Amino acid sequence: MRDFSHDHRWLSLNTATVRKQGDLTAIIEACARHGIRAIDPWRDQVAAIGLERAVRAVKDAGLDLSGYCRGGMFPADAAHRAEARDDNRRAVDEAAALGAPCIVLVVGGLPQYSRPGSAASKDIAAARSQVHDGIAEMLEYAKQAKLPLAIEPLHPAYAADRACVNTTKHALDICDALDPARSGAIGVALDVYHIWWDPELIDQIARAGRNRLLAFHVCDWLVPTKDILNDRGMMGDGVIDIKSVRSMVEAQGFAGYSEIEIFSNDWWTKPMDEVLRTCIARHRTVV
């Protein structure tokens, strides 16, 4: 297991962590100030400053990317399926322009939440079937761009509205079905927040192996959690044994960034430099 205690060269910042404190340009400047050498930007933050400007800012700063957030939201009624497909193709194009190593997929839940305006459904099995088909279609496009897809299993608390792929096992089942040869075109993005509770975690990470482990995200699970979406904790403030999960992915040969992604109504109120200083300190001690 790599020693993170002396530097933060393997820290990547998911830009949602400081989305309220400044635009992507300001975040990139802050990363330079703090010696953070990689980010994972969100599409809306890229769109806000324009793709070309974002590409240039990343390049000028010499920043590495650990992913691009996000594609997905596949379940939709018939009237919204083309929208989902086209939107995901644009995400691939943007990720390629930015030089992202993979595109993170938040696959979507029931169609009325995944693609608003879609007819309401309670059929989660049907949503899962649409996710499978949607990823299959997107994969063909992404392969042309040599852009790997990283399915992110989300915590079951988000099954209805954000992602109906809720376990590492389910995500890997999709990978195996669509890419039995383990070509590298598809894998998983594992965030400790979503998977720490899973009793099958160590076995599924071993099943993934290095080939399928495309991204590793950290934050913490707070007790109590005050907001189901935006009360993620800074690493060390919650109950997740983060080092234990990192040791599992590194035992498979994962040697990429440890990406910090914290959606938090609390941390969003703090100055960007304070957040980044804290991220770096915790990266060294508890990640």
Place this chain on the structure above:
Amino acid sequence: MRDFSHDHRWLSLNTATVRKQGDLTAIIEACARHGIRAIDPWRDQVAAIGLERAVRAVKDAGLDLSGYCRGGMFPADAAHRAEARDDNRRAVDEAAALGAPCIVLVVGGLPQYSRPGSAASKDIAAARSQVHDGIAEMLEYAKQAKLPLAIEPLHPAYAADRACVNTTKHALDICDALDPARSGAIGVALDVYHIWWDPELIDQIARAGRNRLLAFHVCDWLVPTKDILNDRGMMGDGVIDIKSVRSMVEAQGFAGYSEIEIFSNDWWTKPMDEVLRTCIARHRTVV
């Protein structure tokens, strides 16, 4: 699948649903007014009026029980283990006195939440090991009282603080380990709120079979969920396909009560009779 549309003979009321509106005596009186013939009382509500009085009230009202809530909270540090054991034995004694058909187990999460005062830990695997050992010990005591134990897998959102058994599969693994002969001494209590998201649900319910299906609870999952503990929905107000889950348990021969358990800051503010009328109406239409 049984037809619930014409009456509510298979409706049981978990008394936590109206815990803020009155004590157990008032709840039992309200059940009589509404023709509800079964309840699942909570220990604190029984204690508040006294066990003897509760036993008499249940008997005088001719009420059936669908369970007793709850035993469990097994993980504890060494200083609190005897407390956990003794507390669970008292739960068995109370359940036997009340004539409950089973005792529902909320197994507990990390020791600092499960048995407050216990030393803090982030080792969820160790907590799970303690749960296994704690149930094994309690099972010996419960067998003497001929009181079946019903392990309730809780939604992964509660893994840290309430129950580290979060899937039907995990609960059944414990049942199989402790009672391979399927004697009837141990099984599961399945609440749609906790399990609806599980992609393995239908297979695991089939694995449980009638022998292991000791209780079936209903409410609904709201989107958005405003409070992680106390924002459960009335059946029909959320995204769970409740009939589909009931059809799965009934396909295995389950023919017991459909127990309504709603922890809700909203429903707790409404008059008890309004809540019960709504429960009955929804039981007939969406359960």
